[in-house]
């Protein structure tokens with residue numbers, strides 16, 4: 100997982116609330132054998148509509164998704180997070196996230212920032228006026244900054260630390276590698292090995 | 299205070315332990331199959347990680363491989379993609395794999411023991427809930443999710459919360475015709491499908507000690523159907539003899555050292571279990587499920603229960619729904635229920651002993667013309683051995699289909715499925731709605747009951763012949 104300290108990018112203003120995981124990634128896209136390649140299915144049902152904001156050229160290359168309330172409700176599929184990340188998003192901002200989605204995103208390193216609905220509306224208005232407006236999300240100072248505006252947000256210390264260190268569960272265990280190696284050094288010789296093959 | 303067997307194995311695998319955090323446990327063996335591993339390997343690839351211990355990892359193809367025409371390409375594109383992906387991942391990460399056509403290919407829980415890489419005192423995991431099977435050797439073995447598969451591949455460890463322990467004491471001698479499958483079905487009917495939640499089950503008592511390794515595997519296999527992630531049995535001479543003949547058994551001084559350690563693997567006399575239950579083996583009879591969860595079982599001589607007699611409202615509702623789904627009427631003698639398909643196989647009852655037991659019942663007889671019988675060995679090696687013993691001829695002469703190894707109709711991910719409303723007597727472990735095919739109706743039974751049912755056409759035990 101990449102370390103997340105500060106990210107600056109342009110915004111995709113998604114003026115919809117209750118975007119559930121079936122809308123983020125429809126079930127027909129779940130048959131893959133990878134964690135990558137889900138960008139094609141992101142918001143699959145809406146992609147055919149040329150008016151859908153993701154299809155608008157002025158918002159191409161956006162890396163910060165600013166969505167309406169209750170983002171990520173529905174199933175527990177981790178694919179929803181993968182799809183957003185595969186498409187290139189680093190941050191999702193909303194006034195309210197579904198718990199499971201938020202948990203999954205934090206595990207996978209997609210930062211979810213909770214801002215009051217007024218702040219969300221203000222960002223929408225600002226980027227609709229200027230689609231190239233750069234927005235910085237700073238985990239160190241816990242602020243979202245654009246133009247002369249700065250809004251602070253809350254995040255629990257443990258998650259913040261993990262994201263800033265770039266540690267997923269595996270990353271955390273890899274920090275204990277010395278202990279794992281020490282354990283392996285003491286392991287009994289008679290324990291079976293699958294290699295080399297015996298018959 | 300003494301320790302239980304589960305606590306001993308746990309303690310021997312702690313890599314690090316901090317208050318308020320899960321323990322980090324070392325994993326001795328990681329088994330892999332095609333369905334739950336692709337995203338885990340992809341995760342490694344994306345993070346630029348390696349498999350830490352390919353020499354403690356092994357893969358096989360079982361869940362969706364065909365059991366006929368295995369020399370042809372797999373017809374179903376999704377299955378083919380998963381199998382091809384597993385092969386490519388194993389090649390890329392240096393993991394041993396036994397593919398379709400190989401003598402060691404088969405159901406992952408049959409392959410481990412037959413190679414002798416399942417041994418007492420180990421921690422064993424697999425992205426499959428029936429990993430509990432390996433507990434028969436006195437190993438702590440349990441199923442894990444795909445993100446945990448990735449964690450084990452990368453680190454050979456898992457952060458885990460300590461489970462509680464439950465002793466299941468089965469004392470006495472089984473009556474003739476009563477098998478390990480009947481023991482475990484009776485246990486599940488007793489404690490319920492949620493009764494084991496949060497516990498490691500330890501099966502003990504004279505009836506358990508008298509079982510062969512294969513019988514013990516059948517018991518531990520279905521711990522998950524009782525809600526437990528793992529079940530185990532203390533290793534003894536039966537265990538040591540079984541492991542000794544296998545390819546990956548320890549040799550020379552290693553064997554002596556292993557034996558010395560394995561001999562310490564039992565719950566201490568003063569160990570305290572969080573819960574204990576007692577079952578009298580003498581009273582057990584051939585068991586069969588009538589409903590749509592493995593806890594809905596009764597002795598074969600009973601009648602389909604009347605939901606109105608069940609006091610618990612939730613259970614009553616479940617029974618009503620189950621009878622509707624199963625197309626059964628309360629009060630019908632179980633033995634009069636006609637079956638369309640008999641399935642002998644799965645990681646519960648697809649081992650050589652299971653095939654021998656069924657063949658003995660079928661020898662020289664013909665199955666009922668009103669049904670089909672599929673015999674699916676648990677592994678290619680089991681199939682070879684059965685053929686050496688001439689069991690294949692017994693099955694074929696009786697009118698059954700002799701297939702290649704795999705999970706097959708246990709979960710119907712390959713072409714072996716029940717048609718809607720088709721009724722099976724199955725030696726597998728799950729009778730959930732649609733498990734063996736959409737609309738299919740499953741009765742879980744032992745291999746002996748499966749064979750007798752195939753002969754008579756209705757649910758039967760060998761004593762009815």
Ligand code: SF4
Nearest residue numbers: 428644645705708709
């Ligand atoms: S035989 Fe059935 S229960 Fe066993 S691993 Fe295969 S699908 Fe799972």
